[in-house]
Amino acid sequence: MTEKYLQLNDIDAYKKAFHLSNYVWDVVVNWNGIAQHTVGVQFIRAADSISANIAEGFGRYFKKDKIKFYRYSSGSVKESLDWNEKAKVRNLIEQEQYQYIFTALQQLPEAINRLIKYTDIKLAV
Known part of the structure:
Protein backbone atom coordinates (compact mmCIF):
# COMPACT_ATOMS: atom_id res chain seq x y z
CA MET A 1 0.00 0.00 0.00
CA THR A 2 1.41 3.40 -0.97
CA GLU A 3 1.09 6.37 1.33
CA LYS A 4 -0.63 9.44 -0.16
CA TYR A 5 1.26 12.65 0.36
CA LEU A 6 -0.47 16.00 0.61
CA GLN A 7 -0.40 17.82 -2.73
CA LEU A 8 -0.83 21.55 -3.34
CA ASN A 9 -4.16 20.95 -5.09
CA ASP A 10 -5.43 19.18 -1.96
CA ILE A 11 -5.29 22.43 0.01
CA ASP A 12 -8.65 24.16 0.26
CA ALA A 13 -7.17 27.65 0.71
CA THR A 38 -4.13 51.66 -12.48
CA VAL A 39 -6.50 49.52 -10.44
CA GLY A 40 -6.56 46.41 -12.64
CA VAL A 41 -2.90 45.45 -12.61
CA GLN A 42 -2.67 45.93 -8.85
CA PHE A 43 -5.89 43.99 -8.27
CA ILE A 44 -4.66 41.07 -10.37
CA ARG A 45 -1.25 41.07 -8.67
CA ALA A 46 -2.83 41.08 -5.20
CA ALA A 47 -5.28 38.29 -6.05
CA ASP A 48 -2.57 36.23 -7.75
CA SER A 49 -0.33 36.71 -4.73
CA ILE A 50 -2.76 34.89 -2.43
CA SER A 51 -2.40 31.50 -4.15
CA ALA A 52 1.22 32.16 -5.14
CA ASN A 53 2.28 32.66 -1.52
CA ILE A 54 0.41 29.54 -0.45
CA ALA A 55 2.22 27.62 -3.20
CA GLU A 56 5.59 29.06 -2.19
CA GLY A 57 4.98 28.26 1.46
CA PHE A 58 3.93 24.73 0.56
CA GLY A 59 7.24 24.28 -1.23
CA ARG A 60 9.33 25.35 1.75
CA TYR A 61 10.89 22.79 4.06
CA PHE A 62 10.79 24.41 7.48
CA LYS A 63 7.56 25.01 9.35
CA LYS A 64 8.40 28.65 10.12
CA ASP A 65 9.09 29.36 6.44
CA LYS A 66 5.83 27.73 5.39
CA ILE A 67 3.80 29.69 7.91
CA LYS A 68 5.54 32.96 6.97
CA PHE A 69 4.38 32.61 3.37
CA TYR A 70 0.89 31.58 4.42
CA ARG A 71 0.74 34.79 6.46
CA TYR A 72 1.89 36.77 3.42
CA SER A 73 -1.10 35.33 1.59
CA SER A 74 -3.35 36.70 4.36
CA GLY A 75 -1.91 40.15 3.71
CA SER A 76 -2.71 39.76 0.02
CA VAL A 77 -6.31 38.95 0.96
CA LYS A 78 -6.54 42.31 2.73
CA GLU A 79 -4.94 44.08 -0.22
CA SER A 80 -7.40 42.40 -2.60
CA LEU A 81 -10.29 43.58 -0.42
CA ASP A 82 -9.02 47.13 -0.82
CA TRP A 83 -8.77 46.84 -4.62
CA ASN A 84 -12.24 45.31 -4.76
CA GLU A 85 -13.63 48.29 -2.85
CA LYS A 86 -11.83 50.74 -5.14
CA ALA A 87 -13.15 48.93 -8.21
CA LYS A 88 -16.67 49.21 -6.81
CA VAL A 89 -16.42 52.89 -5.87
CA ARG A 90 -14.95 53.73 -9.29
CA ASN A 91 -17.75 51.83 -11.06
CA LEU A 92 -15.37 49.35 -12.66
CA ILE A 93 -17.21 46.23 -11.55
CA GLU A 94 -20.83 45.23 -11.39
CA GLN A 95 -22.47 44.63 -8.02
CA GLU A 96 -22.64 40.88 -8.72
CA GLN A 97 -18.90 40.72 -9.51
CA TYR A 98 -18.07 42.80 -6.44
CA GLN A 99 -20.16 40.55 -4.20
CA TYR A 100 -18.67 37.34 -5.60
CA ILE A 101 -15.12 38.59 -5.02
CA PHE A 102 -15.98 40.02 -1.59
CA THR A 103 -17.55 36.75 -0.44
CA ALA A 104 -14.58 34.70 -1.67
CA LEU A 105 -12.15 37.06 0.08
CA GLN A 106 -14.16 36.82 3.30
CA GLN A 107 -13.84 33.01 3.26
CA LEU A 108 -10.09 32.88 2.62
CA PRO A 109 -8.74 33.99 6.02
CA GLU A 110 -10.42 31.05 7.76
CA ALA A 111 -9.07 28.62 5.17
CA ILE A 112 -5.57 30.11 5.45
CA ASN A 113 -5.70 30.01 9.25
CA ARG A 114 -6.70 26.32 9.12
CA LEU A 115 -3.68 25.72 6.89
CA ILE A 116 -1.41 27.54 9.33
CA LYS A 117 -2.80 25.57 12.28
CA TYR A 118 -2.47 22.26 10.40
CA THR A 119 1.13 23.07 9.47
CA ASP A 120 1.99 24.12 13.01
CA ILE A 121 0.55 20.94 14.51
CA LYS A 122 1.70 18.38 11.93
CA LEU A 123 5.27 19.50 11.28
CA ALA A 124 8.02 19.10 13.83
CA VAL A 125 10.64 21.19 12.02
Whole structure:
Protein backbone atom coordinates (compact mmCIF):
# COMPACT_ATOMS: atom_id res chain seq x y z
CA MET A 1 0.00 0.00 0.00
CA THR A 2 1.41 3.40 -0.97
CA GLU A 3 1.09 6.37 1.33
CA LYS A 4 -0.63 9.44 -0.16
CA TYR A 5 1.26 12.65 0.36
CA LEU A 6 -0.47 16.00 0.61
CA GLN A 7 -0.40 17.82 -2.73
CA LEU A 8 -0.83 21.55 -3.34
CA ASN A 9 -4.16 20.95 -5.09
CA ASP A 10 -5.43 19.18 -1.96
CA ILE A 11 -5.29 22.43 0.01
CA ASP A 12 -8.65 24.16 0.26
CA ALA A 13 -7.17 27.65 0.71
CA TYR A 14 -5.02 27.22 -2.39
CA LYS A 15 -7.90 25.98 -4.57
CA LYS A 16 -10.17 28.84 -3.47
CA ALA A 17 -7.45 31.45 -3.98
CA PHE A 18 -6.45 30.06 -7.38
CA HIS A 19 -10.07 30.14 -8.58
CA LEU A 20 -10.55 33.67 -7.27
CA SER A 21 -7.42 34.97 -8.99
CA ASN A 22 -8.66 33.67 -12.33
CA TYR A 23 -12.07 35.23 -11.74
CA VAL A 24 -10.45 38.61 -11.01
CA TRP A 25 -8.38 38.25 -14.20
CA ASP A 26 -11.52 37.55 -16.25
CA VAL A 27 -13.18 40.66 -14.84
CA VAL A 28 -10.22 43.02 -15.28
CA VAL A 29 -9.34 42.05 -18.87
CA ASN A 30 -12.61 43.66 -19.95
CA TRP A 31 -11.79 47.07 -18.45
CA ASN A 32 -10.54 50.05 -20.47
CA GLY A 33 -6.84 50.95 -20.59
CA ILE A 34 -6.63 53.46 -17.75
CA ALA A 35 -8.63 51.26 -15.40
CA GLN A 36 -6.49 48.23 -16.25
CA HIS A 37 -3.21 50.10 -15.80
CA THR A 38 -4.13 51.66 -12.48
CA VAL A 39 -6.50 49.52 -10.44
CA GLY A 40 -6.56 46.41 -12.64
CA VAL A 41 -2.90 45.45 -12.61
CA GLN A 42 -2.67 45.93 -8.85
CA PHE A 43 -5.89 43.99 -8.27
CA ILE A 44 -4.66 41.07 -10.37
CA ARG A 45 -1.25 41.07 -8.67
CA ALA A 46 -2.83 41.08 -5.20
CA ALA A 47 -5.28 38.29 -6.05
CA ASP A 48 -2.57 36.23 -7.75
CA SER A 49 -0.33 36.71 -4.73
CA ILE A 50 -2.76 34.89 -2.43
CA SER A 51 -2.40 31.50 -4.15
CA ALA A 52 1.22 32.16 -5.14
CA ASN A 53 2.28 32.66 -1.52
CA ILE A 54 0.41 29.54 -0.45
CA ALA A 55 2.22 27.62 -3.20
CA GLU A 56 5.59 29.06 -2.19
CA GLY A 57 4.98 28.26 1.46
CA PHE A 58 3.93 24.73 0.56
CA GLY A 59 7.24 24.28 -1.23
CA ARG A 60 9.33 25.35 1.75
CA TYR A 61 10.89 22.79 4.06
CA PHE A 62 10.79 24.41 7.48
CA LYS A 63 7.56 25.01 9.35
CA LYS A 64 8.40 28.65 10.12
CA ASP A 65 9.09 29.36 6.44
CA LYS A 66 5.83 27.73 5.39
CA ILE A 67 3.80 29.69 7.91
CA LYS A 68 5.54 32.96 6.97
CA PHE A 69 4.38 32.61 3.37
CA TYR A 70 0.89 31.58 4.42
CA ARG A 71 0.74 34.79 6.46
CA TYR A 72 1.89 36.77 3.42
CA SER A 73 -1.10 35.33 1.59
CA SER A 74 -3.35 36.70 4.36
CA GLY A 75 -1.91 40.15 3.71
CA SER A 76 -2.71 39.76 0.02
CA VAL A 77 -6.31 38.95 0.96
CA LYS A 78 -6.54 42.31 2.73
CA GLU A 79 -4.94 44.08 -0.22
CA SER A 80 -7.40 42.40 -2.60
CA LEU A 81 -10.29 43.58 -0.42
CA ASP A 82 -9.02 47.13 -0.82
CA TRP A 83 -8.77 46.84 -4.62
CA ASN A 84 -12.24 45.31 -4.76
CA GLU A 85 -13.63 48.29 -2.85
CA LYS A 86 -11.83 50.74 -5.14
CA ALA A 87 -13.15 48.93 -8.21
CA LYS A 88 -16.67 49.21 -6.81
CA VAL A 89 -16.42 52.89 -5.87
CA ARG A 90 -14.95 53.73 -9.29
CA ASN A 91 -17.75 51.83 -11.06
CA LEU A 92 -15.37 49.35 -12.66
CA ILE A 93 -17.21 46.23 -11.55
CA GLU A 94 -20.83 45.23 -11.39
CA GLN A 95 -22.47 44.63 -8.02
CA GLU A 96 -22.64 40.88 -8.72
CA GLN A 97 -18.90 40.72 -9.51
CA TYR A 98 -18.07 42.80 -6.44
CA GLN A 99 -20.16 40.55 -4.20
CA TYR A 100 -18.67 37.34 -5.60
CA ILE A 101 -15.12 38.59 -5.02
CA PHE A 102 -15.98 40.02 -1.59
CA THR A 103 -17.55 36.75 -0.44
CA ALA A 104 -14.58 34.70 -1.67
CA LEU A 105 -12.15 37.06 0.08
CA GLN A 106 -14.16 36.82 3.30
CA GLN A 107 -13.84 33.01 3.26
CA LEU A 108 -10.09 32.88 2.62
CA PRO A 109 -8.74 33.99 6.02
CA GLU A 110 -10.42 31.05 7.76
CA ALA A 111 -9.07 28.62 5.17
CA ILE A 112 -5.57 30.11 5.45
CA ASN A 113 -5.70 30.01 9.25
CA ARG A 114 -6.70 26.32 9.12
CA LEU A 115 -3.68 25.72 6.89
CA ILE A 116 -1.41 27.54 9.33
CA LYS A 117 -2.80 25.57 12.28
CA TYR A 118 -2.47 22.26 10.40
CA THR A 119 1.13 23.07 9.47
CA ASP A 120 1.99 24.12 13.01
CA ILE A 121 0.55 20.94 14.51
CA LYS A 122 1.70 18.38 11.93
CA LEU A 123 5.27 19.50 11.28
CA ALA A 124 8.02 19.10 13.83
CA VAL A 125 10.64 21.19 12.02
